[in-house]
Amino acid sequence: MRLEATAKEDEFKVWMTDRELEELRRAAASHRDDLIIQLGGYVGLRAFEIPQIFPKHVKRTDDGDHYRLRVPRGKDTANGTGKPRDPYLPKDVEGDIHRYQNAEDIGRNEPLIDLTERGVRAAVKRTAKRAAEETGDDDFTHVSSHDLRRRFAQRLLVDEQVNPRVVMQVGGWDSFQAIEPYLNAPTPEVVNEAFEEADLA
Template sequence: MRLESTRNSEVYRVWLTDDDLEELRRAAGSHRDDLVIQLGGFVGLRAFEIPQVAPKHVKRTPDGDHFRLRVPEGKDTTGSGGKPRDAYLPREVEGDIHRYVRSEDVGRHKPIVDLTESGVRAVVKRTAERAADATGDEDFRHVSSHDLRRRFAQRLLVDRQMNPRVVMTVGGWDSFQAIEPYLNAPTPEVVNDAFEEAGFE
């Protein structure tokens, strides 16, 4: 985990690792709270998008091997209202959603996570506080819901070197300028790998 200062001395951008995400998941107080962490960190949903998705929005692709999660009203920077998109839904997250929906008897048209946007943010903050207590790493106390989405983007763009246009499509970014900040902080491992692949030892 790495903290980056912002103009607000009280707020930091937090660059999480997947290990940090797992610590957050372990600290989650419930299955629902764990899903919030997963939907942000592995599906890339914004805090206001998480309450929108219902079981009916989980779709299997025609090849039968992949899943999408329809976001009815994502962020639209053009100002013309919510913009729908199909987020890539990893199989493991789909399985967790399925188990949660069955155990909680969530109706097909009801929100999977029945919280407001501020409720989602509170879950992330509360879970981060618990992770800080459990690990002794005080940096967790700075984690916000947007940092989960930041990890999602960095994993795809930096760690996996995925085509930025694909990331823009599944993550709901309208321009290269919008995703450029996520390219700024490769992990030390990514730097090492890049130089090794280029023939430097």
């Protein structure tokens, strides 16, 4: 985990690995809180988007092999009213949504995560605090809901080298400038691989 200072005192951008994201998931106090972590870290949802999701927003693609998750009102930097987007929904997360919906008896037209944006942020902070206690790594205390989205972007752009235009579409970024910061932070594994490929290890 790497911390990057921000303009605010004692506030950091946190660059996690997938292993650390999984440690965060294990610290979740409930299935709901784990699902919040997954929606941020594996689907790239913003904290204000998570409460908008109903089970009816899970859509199987025409080929039957993939899923999308309709976000009714994503971030809209053009006019601020919110615009729909359809992030890619990994099968594991889709399955977890389905299990959670059934376990909690949530109707198709009811919120999957019945929290406000503030409640989502608080759930992430509580989970991060628990992760710090369970792992002994105090860096977890700095994790915010946006850091989950940061992990999502970095996984796609840096770890997996997905086409930036695809990342922009599924993540709801409107410009290359918006995703550029995620390109500048290779994980330790990516650094190691680069040196190995160059025979400099």
